[in-house]
Amino acid sequence: MSKEKWYIILAGLIIGVIASVLVLLGNPANMGFCIACFIRDTAGSLGLHKAAAVQYVRPEIIGIVLGSFLLSLAKKEFSPRGGSSPMTRLILGFFAMIGCLMFLGCPFRMILRLAGGDLNAILGLVGFAAGIGCGILYLKRGYSLKRTYRLPASEGAAFPATTVALLVILLAVPSLLIFSEAGAGPGAKHAAVWISLLAGLIVGALAQRTRLCMVGGIRDAILFKEFKLLLGFVAIFLAALVTNLILTATTDGTYFKLAFEGQAVAHMDGLWNALGMLLVGFACVLLGGCPLRQLVLAGEGNSDSAITVIGLLLGAAFAHNFGLASSAKGPTDAGKIAVIIGLVIVIIIGECNIRSNRKKG
Amino acid sequence: MTKLDACGLSCPEPVIMISQAMKSGDSEYEIKVDNRVSRENVTRYAEHQGYTVSVTESDREFTLKITK
Numbered sequence: 492m493s494k495e496k497w498y499i500i501l502a503g504l505i506i507g508v509i510a511s512v513l514v515l516l517g518n519p520a521n522m523g524f525c526i527a528c529f530i531r532d533t534a535g536s537l538g539l540h541k542a543a544a545v546q547y548v549r550p551e552i553i554g555i556v557l558g559s560f561l562l563s564l565a566k567k568e569f570s571p572r573g574g575s576s577p578m579t580r581l582i583l584g585f586f587a588m589i590g591c592l593m594f595l596g597c598p599f600r601m602i603l604r605l606a607g608g609d610l611n612a613i614l615g616l617v618g619f620a621a622g623i624g625c626g627i628l629y630l631k632r633g634y635s636l637k638r639t640y641r642l643p644a645s646e647g648a649a650f651p652a653t654t655v656a657l658l659v660i661l662l663a664v665p666s667l668l669i670f671s672e673a674g675a676g677p678g679a680k681h682a683a684v685w686i687s688l689l690a691g692l693i694v695g696a697l698a699q700r701t702r703l704c705m706v707g708g709i710r711d712a713i714l715f716k717e718f719k720l721l722l723g724f725v726a727i728f729l730a731a732l733v734t735n736l737i738l739t740a741t742t743d744g745t746y747f748k749l750a751f752e753g754q755a756v757a758h759m760d761g762l763w764n765a766l767g768m769l770l771v772g773f774a775c776v777l778l779g780g781c782p783l784r785q786l787v788l789a790g791e792g793n794s795d796s797a798i799t800v801i802g803l804l805l806g807a808a809f810a811h812n813f814g815l816a817s818s819a820k821g822p823t824d825a826g827k828i829a830v831i832i833g834l835v836i837v838i839i840i841g842e843c844n845i846r847s848n849r850k851k852g
Numbered sequence: 853m854t855k856l857d858a859c860g861l862s863c864p865e866p867v868i869m870i871s872q873a874m875k876s877g878d879s880e881y882e883i884k885v886d887n888r889v890s891r892e893n894v895t896r897y898a899e900h901q902g903y904t905v906s907v908t909e910s911d912r913e914f915t916l917k918i919t920k
Contacts, residue, residue: 495892568888570912575862630868638860641912702889707864715867715897779862 495701496719502697503726509690510603510727511734513551514746516682520755521607523731524551524694525600526782527591528756530800531807531816532678533657536668539804540811544676546669548661550684552786553654554691559699559790560651561692568699571647573794576636579840580778580795584802585809586833587774587782592807592816593767593830594618595756597782598705598775601768602724604757606731608749611757611764618765619772623709626776629841630714633848634777639795647792650800658688677756695787704784706775756819763822763830770833777841856883858890859913866890867897870918874901881918891916 510523522528528545535546563569591597594615596604601619604612660667661684671678681687697703701723708721735746751759758764775781778799780788785803788796810816815826854873858866866885873881881898885891891914895905898918906917 570887572860575860630864635861635865639862640860702892710864714864715871715900717893717896717900719896779864 493719496722499701499703499719499723500726502701502703503723504730506694506697506703507606507727507730507732508734509694511606511731511738511746513682513687513690515738515742515744516686517680518682518687519677519680520746521604521609522596522600522677522756523603523690524783525596525603526552526555526786527588527597527803527807528595528600528677530588530782530803531592531811532671534804534807535678535811536670538669539808542811542816543678544671545678545811546671547678547681548657548668549681550658550661550687551691551694553658553661554688554693555695555698555783555786556651556654556790558692558695558697559787560648560695560792562696562699563791566700569644569647569792571642571644571792571794572639573642573646573798575639575795577795577798579636579844580799581802581805582836583774583778583840584785584799585806586837587771587778588803588806589810589815589826589829589833590767590770590774591782592810593822593826594764594771595758595817598768598771599727599781599783602705602728603731604754606728606747607735607754608747609754609757610749610751611754611759611761614761614764615768618768620709621765622769622772622774623706623776624713625769625773627710627714629777629845632845634841634844635848636777636779636795636844639793642792642794644792646794650789650794650797695790698783698787699791702784703787705781706772707780707784709772710776758817758819758821760817760821763817763827766830766834767817767822770830770837773834773837777837853880853882854878856881858894859884859886861885861890862887863889863893867893870894870897879920883916883918884913885916886913888914890914894918
């Protein structure tokens with residue numbers, strides 16, 4: 492096996508252990524990391540939505556962006572660029588978040604939910620793979636978000652600088668932010684700021700180095716029979732699973748429970764778990780990467796990915812302002828309608844893109 | 853020799869570009885990319901298909917010569 496495959500396996504193992512340990516240190520169950528949930532919590536903390544249960548500026552998000560930013564600078568891979576269909580990306584990011592909040596997790600958390608024994612995530616995985624398959628059909632038909640262009644360093648640094656500003660506010664003037672009160676819900680559960688930040692920095696740096704991407708893993712395996720990224724995916728699952736089993740055996744807490752019922756921050760509506768993740772897989776193939784990868788690319792200076800993250804943030808705010816997000820009770824009718832609208836819009840984006848590309852020849 | 857320009861394109865597009873070009877059965881290709889991820893991915897794909905890849909870099913652009 493090649494050196495780069497060993498690297499991504501090692502990185503995946505480290506990330507999986509970190510994710511489980513974050514739960515031990517205070518994060519919600521099966522949510523050592525969840526890019527969608529953490530962006531949603533951050534949106535709430537900034538007052539972009541008023542769901543009292545999910546409001547906290549998650550330092551993991553800041554850490555991932557900065558970990559990628561710092562390592563890309565050190566490795567001379569910091570590359571300010573953008574201009575590749577930004578508005579399309581914003582809309583795809585928006586609906587990817589709608590899909591994530593139907594399922595209650597991004598692809599990263601889907602793996603962590605599986606590693607915690609949450610069988611509902613299997614339905615999510617089935618939908619996710621089907622969505623990636625849909626996206627691949629469009630890639631094969633000539634879907635393209637077109638070329639990016641080099642931009643000034645200040646443009647590439649703007650997003651990482653924004654996350655630094657958010658960190659300064661969190662540490663120095665937290666009174667500006669809104670925080671879920673103890674016992675109010677997942678937003679109130681978190682590890683200490685410095686631990687979360689450090690975990691984010693490590694994961695951001697490892698993901699930058701290995702190009703880890705949950706969508707890319709399945710996409711490349713189907714499209715090119717290339718399994719490198721998928722190995723990272725599997726390594727995270729195995730490491731988190733083993734760590735969860737060890738923690739369950741050695742502590743008072745339960746970190747692994749093989750069941751559909753009684754899973755934390757999850758619901759049991761299999762159809763909508765699958766359809767939510769189908770929308771995520773589909774939209775993310777058209778975006779070129781999963782939410783984690785978008786954060787990492789934004790850290791590397793990619794403005795298009797930064798816009799995508801803003802789309803995710805907007806999607807999270809809308810999802811909670813308009814009752815689209817699921818809860819432990821299950822999906823909402825408004826959420827189901829939003830996922831169907833999302834699927835229709837992603838298809839329209841794909842079809843229009845292919846037609847305009849064909850016209851240009 | 854088939855020449856391709858994948859500068860500015862993000863993965864997987866450069867790999868799709870080379871994979872579709874390889875259907876022609878040519879024994880020599882040249883593809884330009886402008887980021888390391890694309891360089892790594894196109895190289896890996898071409899090597900899996902039994903090609904040899906040599907890379908030259910100038911002004912942050914990589915030219916990959918792919919030969920059988």
